[in-house]
Amino acid sequence: TKRRHAAPALRLPPGPWALPVIGSLHHIAGRLPHRAMRDLARRHGPVMLLRVGEVPTLVVSSREAAREVMKTHDVAFASRPLSATLRAMTDGGRDIIFAPYGDRWRRLRKVAVVELLSARRVLSFRGVREGEVAAMLRAAAAAAATARPAFDMRAALATLVADTTMRAAVGNRCKHRDVLLRELERCIPLAGGFNPADLWPSSRIVGRLSGAVGRARACRDAVRKVLDSIVDEHLERMDDMAGGGNGGGGEVEDFLQVMLKLHKDGSLEIPLNMDDIKHIIFDIFAGSETSSVVLEWAMAELIRNPRSMERAAAEVRRAFASRGAVDEDALAGGGELRYLRHVVRETFRLHAPVPLLVPRVSREPCRVLGYDVPRGTTVLVNAWALGRDERYWPGDPEEFRPERFEDDDAMAAVDLRGADFELVPFGAGRRMCPGMPFGLALIEHALAGLLLHFDWEVPGLADPAKLDMTEEFGITARRKNGLLLCPILRVPVPGL
Numbered sequence: 429t430k431r432r433h434a435a436p437a438l439r440l441p442p443g444p445w446a447l448p449v450i451g452s453l454h455h456i457a458g459r460l461p462h463r464a465m466r467d468l469a470r471r472h473g474p475v476m477l478l479r480v481g482e483v484p485t486l487v488v489s490s491r492e493a494a495r496e497v498m499k500t501h502d503v504a505f506a507s508r509p510l511s512a513t514l515r516a517m518t519d520g521g522r523d524i525i526f527a528p529y530g531d532r533w534r535r536l537r538k539v540a541v542v543e544l545l546s547a548r549r550v551l552s553f554r555g556v557r558e559g560e561v562a563a564m565l566r567a568a569a570a571a572a573a574t575a576r577p578a579f580d581m582r583a584a585l586a587t588l589v590a591d592t593t594m595r596a597a598v599g600n601r602c603k604h605r606d607v608l609l610r611e612l613e614r615c616i617p618l619a620g621g622f623n624p625a626d627l628w629p630s631s632r633i634v635g636r637l638s639g640a641v642g643r644a645r646a647c648r649d650a651v652r653k654v655l656d657s658i659v660d661e662h663l664e665r666m667d668d669m670a671g672g673g674n675g676g677g678g679e680v681e682d683f684l685q686v687m688l689k690l691h692k693d694g695s696l697e698i699p700l701n702m703d704d705i706k707h708i709i710f711d712i713f714a715g716s717e718t719s720s721v722v723l724e725w726a727m728a729e730l731i732r733n734p735r736s737m738e739r740a741a742a743e744v745r746r747a748f749a750s751r752g753a754v755d756e757d758a759l760a761g762g763g764e765l766r767y768l769r770h771v772v773r774e775t776f777r778l779h780a781p782v783p784l785l786v787p788r789v790s791r792e793p794c795r796v797l798g799y800d801v802p803r804g805t806t807v808l809v810n811a812w813a814l815g816r817d818e819r820y821w822p823g824d825p826e827e828f829r830p831e832r833f834e835d836d837d838a839m840a841a842v843d844l845r846g847a848d849f850e851l852v853p854f855g856a857g858r859r860m861c862p863g864m865p866f867g868l869a870l871i872e873h874a875l876a877g878l879l880l881h882f883d884w885e886v887p888g889l890a891d892p893a894k895l896d897m898t899e900e901f902g903i904t905a906r907r908k909n910g911l912l913l914c915p916i917l918r919v920p921v922p923g924l
């Protein structure tokens with residue numbers, strides 16, 4: 429009979445009930461996906477299957493399950509699903525972040541990891557970080573000197589991160605910075621994965637009517653135009669330098685110079701072409717945005733938790749007040765600034781800036797904690813939920829308490845490098861974020877600078893615990909509302 433020849437039944441992961449057409453969407457709609465999915469996982473388990481519109485989606489919410497996806501079966505889950513919107517935004521996954529697993533991804537990622545984001549290269553941009561952090565601090569000092577000090581922390585951090593990244597990437601601050609920031613801002617909700625064309629990929633009508641795909645294409649074109657002109661300007665400058673012009677000798681080598689050299693000298697098996705180079709630059713710019721997200725959350729948490737603020741500021745001032753400025757040597761040493769490190773880790777724990785990481789997709793049928801996961805299933809790791817899970821953060825998982833990393837040796841050893849699956853804001857395994865050292869260097873430096881030179885208050889907020897902490901929807905979880913702070917100068921800012 430038919431039955432005897434049937435394949436053994438799959439043991440699919442459990443999940444909430446689904447409706448025709450929308451699948452499990454009604455369980456998520458109107459809420460932030462990482463929050464809705466955490467609540468669903470509490471009922472259905474750490475390995476849960478949803479149908480998001482048409483898209484089968486595995487949501488992973490325990491340390492063990494995250495380890496299976498990003499370590500045990502990392503190769504099986506090393507690809508990315510490409511939604512219609514992301515396909516439009518990335519020219520079909522031609523960048524690194526959204527590239528399908530394969531030779532192109534491997535080639536570009538290797539350039540990024542080995543040539544651009546290595547520890548040595550990150551160190552070489554120390555002067556750039558110092559200069560840009562100093563510029564932000566001078567702006568804060570100018571605000572502090574006014575009758576009613578008000579400092580737009582969000583704008584200042586976005587500028588800091590964009591300018592630092594631009595100088596590392598192409599050697600100078602860029603007159604197109606504001607266009608890039610604006611386009612990036614438009615990309616974030618679009619890349620969040622809940623546009624109709626992403627949810628019902630088989631429907632041509634939905635695809636054709638989708639505004640999101642059109643907007644993604646417009647973003648791509650606008651960014652492409654800026655990158656074209658940046659690269660052209662750079663090439664001209666390099667020609668000038670070759671012709672004996674003054675190219676500003678002594679400058680550190682920027683990413684674009686490194687890649688243009690690789691393009692010319694043929695040392696790579698397949699040389700980089702201009703298209704590759706522009707995609708990599710855009711990824712670096714887009715990837716960096718998370719640094720300003722984290723810094724904003726860190727400042728907000730410190731405002732809400734004045735005792736942590738005091739302790740962190742005291743530590744930083746002990747280390748640097750006599751020098752008058754932050755010194756990266758001491759930051760790198762770590763010992764003196766242990767509490768600052770805990771503050772950063774605690775911020776990542778509570779506010780994973782990419783709360784569901786960047787989606788993966790199964791390249792082959794696979795098993796996760798005994799459940800069958802068919803090929804082509806989208807996989808989301810709920811890093812945000814892992815960071816707030818009572819099982820791993822006993823007692824007070826929702827509380828901002830950097831001291832937890834001093835509680836015992838086991839807790840002190842938990843770090844961000846993708847081996848401790850209860851704290852994975854940068855992911856883990858083959859697709860783990862290659863920008864972690866670059867991002868952390870700026871985050872620590874900027875935070876130390878802000879705490880060294882100023883005390884911070886929120887004008888008109890009597891109870892700091894009441895500071896609004898609402899998150900915005902998007903591939904990154906930013907604060908919904910800005911952060912208008914009052915700086916009070918404590919240690920003079922150099923260069924004023």
Ligand code: HEM
Nearest residue numbers: 525712715716718719785786854855856859860861863867
């Ligand atoms: C500082 C905060 C940052 C956070 C929290 C973060 C987070 C992430 C996450 C979660 C992923 C996906 C990991 C996975 O699938 O396992 C990722 C990938 C990536 N990130 Fe970051 N990132 C940060 C900073 C940066 C910076 C500064 C850069 C570049 C300068 C960068 C460049 C990239 C790239 C190129 C990928 C794609 C890797 C791949 O798919 O092979 N990131 N990041």
